[in-house]
Amino acid sequence: MKKRLVIAEKPSVARDLSRVLGATQQHKNYFEGKDVIVTWALGHLLSLKMPEEIDRNWQKWQMETLPMIPKKIGIKPLPKTRGQLKTIQNLVKRSDISEAVIATDAGREGELVARWILEWVRFNKPVKRLWISSQTDKAIKTGFANLKPAEAYNDLYYSALARAQADWLVGLNVTRALTVKYQDNLSAGRVQTPTLALVREQEKKIEKFIPKKYFVVNLKVGQKTAQYVTKNPQALTERAAAEKLVKKLQVTPGKVSEIQVKDRYEAAPLPYDLTELQREANARYNYSAKQTLSLVQSLYEKHKVVSYPRTDSKYLSTDLKATMKERLLAVRNFAPEQVQKYLKQGAKVVQQKVFNNSKVSDHHALIPTEQVPNYAKFSNDEQRIYNLIVARFLGLFAPVHHEKQAKIMIEFGQNLFKLQQTTVIEAGWKENTVTEQEQVFTVGEKINPQFNLEEKLTQPPRPLTEGTLLGKMEHYGLGTPATRAEIIDKLIRSELLERQGNSLRVTPKGKQLLNLVNPELATPKLTAKWEKELEAIAQGKYNSQKFLQEIKNDTKRLVREIKNSEQKYQDFSLTQKPCPECGAMLKVRKTRDGEIYVCSNQECDYRRRKEARVSNHRCPQCHKKMLIMEGKNGKYFRCKYDGTTEKMTGKKERKKKMNKREERRLLKKINQDQEPQESALAQALKAALGQED
Secondary structure, three states: OOEEEEEEOOHHHHHHHHHHHOOOEEOOOEEEOOOEEEEEOOOOOEEEOOHHHHOHHHOOOOHHHOOOOOOOOOEEEOHHHHHHHHHHHHHHOOOOEEEEEEEOOOOHHHHHHHHHHHHHOOOOOOEEEOOOOOOOHHHHHHHHHOOEEHHHHHHHHHHHHHHHHHHHHHHHHHHHHHHHHHOOOOOOOOOHHHHHHHHHHHHHHHHHOOOOEEEEEEEEEOOEEEEEOOOOOOOOOOHHHHHHHHHHHOOOOEEEEEEEEEEEEEOOOOOEOHHHHHHHHHHHHOOOHHHHHHHHHHHHHOOOOEOOOOOOOOOEOHHHHHHHHHHHHHOOOOOHHHHHHHHHOOOOOOOHHHEOHHHOOOOOOEOEOOOOOOHHHOOHHHHHHHHHHHHHHHOOOOOOEEEEEEEEEEEEOOEEEEEEEEEEEEOOOOOOOOOOOOOOOOOOOEEOOOEEEEEEEOOOOOOOEHHHHHHHHHHHOOOOOOOHHHHHHHHHHOOOEEEEOOEEEEOHHHHHHHHHOOOOOOOHHHHHHHHHHHHHHHOOOOOHHHHHHHHHHHHHHHHHHHHHOOOOOOOOOEEEEEOOOOOOEEEEEEEOOEEEEEEOOOOOOOEEEOOOEEEEEEOOOOOOEEEEEEEOOEEEEEOOOOOOEEEOOOOOOOOOOOOHHHHHHHHHHHHHHOOOOOOHHHHHHHHHHHHHO
16 A cells, blocks of 8 residues: 655654654654655755865865855755654655645745755655644645645745855855954854844944933823923923023923824734744743743644744734634633633634734744643743743634723913823723823813922943844844844854843954954845845745855955954953963863863864863762863863862773662661661670670
């Protein structure tokens, strides 16, 4: 019997697909059923070849071989996942496989993951595409009932491939050129460099800022305060001038010259797209963009309670109208009274504008699925993210917020003061709105001249957080919802950017990098243009080969400008400590395992930890944990408390871990050793009695 080979992106997704499709036989790297085999990738199983794998002349980093513009880059297996790739290779050779189904993530990168696999294993049978926005059983069944030919997504693949090749061309060439010229690891890229520049631009504004003192004149009207109407609220910089104005105003009473009243209706915010959710989570809970993505991905894959997370849309397609009641029922325990009220009203969506097919690209907004959540299985962080998504979803059913806004203008001669007050008519989705007490005014009413002066200071711009940086990246079209978190994380790993509390700061190395690269690469305009063209390729409106030719031309120009640059560079990581092997100065590098020293001589591979690592090995004298040190003869243990040193033995020489029996014997011996000892007299007496026997 002929079988269909389904390729998912992750094992967890493959497990769900196999359960729904009836693939009940579990093997090490795949599931098999009567008419289907479900296997998986592990993210990318292949990547573009590195320069040295394409041309021997590119093995050594030298300026003479730049720029590197290969005719074809080609792909290669990733070493850590070769086993899974081999499994897929063996499966496609089976005679009972009649077609393949791409079931990787429904997006640009997911398409590339599967296409590279099928290209590598030389699959030459029909290929179809599964395109779903949630992992529920219902969505999977519907998706498999509506499979499309893979050719329908060719443009998406061309866009993904063009993106990968563009990053290879610009990133590797510019990074090599900078690293060789300035003898330090300087990482640059078509998206990460302008992202870094956005943070630096904000820092420059803060550095240039000089606080200025100014005075504000306020009018007290009953329990409220009216604001002085002026084109420049910070114009009164001298106290004497402000006091002179107040003295002039106090001569005669003022009067109400105009009253404007208008109704204001405000609908609840639309559901989240990924970027807005990341910004909100950063502002509320200080989550990094990467952390939020990981949490919402878990809610999508593991718990199956939210739709596809990597979306750039806040709208829903019209075909989702029929599912809204079921989704509402799924979250009834989230806010029972609220949901019950909406169900009694027929689960009617008040915000009908959310249904807009023209504003839904690959995926609709982030909303709950029809799956009833098991809150007990959520982590605290997952619960927070889920709460945000559900609250936005419920807003679609909530009444519009209605309030009356009154603007009362009070004049004192030629000077005007503005008093604003708001009265809530219907709270709607803003259920917790506090209604302020309304004061009634009439035109011509006299107002007592009660003024006060308030001294203020102008405030500097705030440094960018991950949330505000994500907003700027979205505004300039830098990256996609799926890649922005990784771009920020890469800048931090490259020591170009660092977190300072909830804010981001460009490191001294990052500041220099922005001066060394071409100014065009450090602005969002060029990269935003590239991203628009990649999106046009995905929509079949632009040619990928034309795009790559432009990228090649840009790469040649960028490298040429670095070669000709006369900029100077100072390596702030360079220390005055000599390398014990070659004598060159050591550099400090940050790693996940802490800071390390590496040799500045690129021909030397010496490296060691900056701070000694605490081991679990105990000092034989004081029994405290010893440090792992490095010397000429290799690693050894040293106690920082009493200076005791001990040779570090190899793995074979180390004692095996004690079993429970050995632990009990050792404990018994220790307890016996700690028992009170017999006196010398008692021992002598016992010996004497023994002799008599």
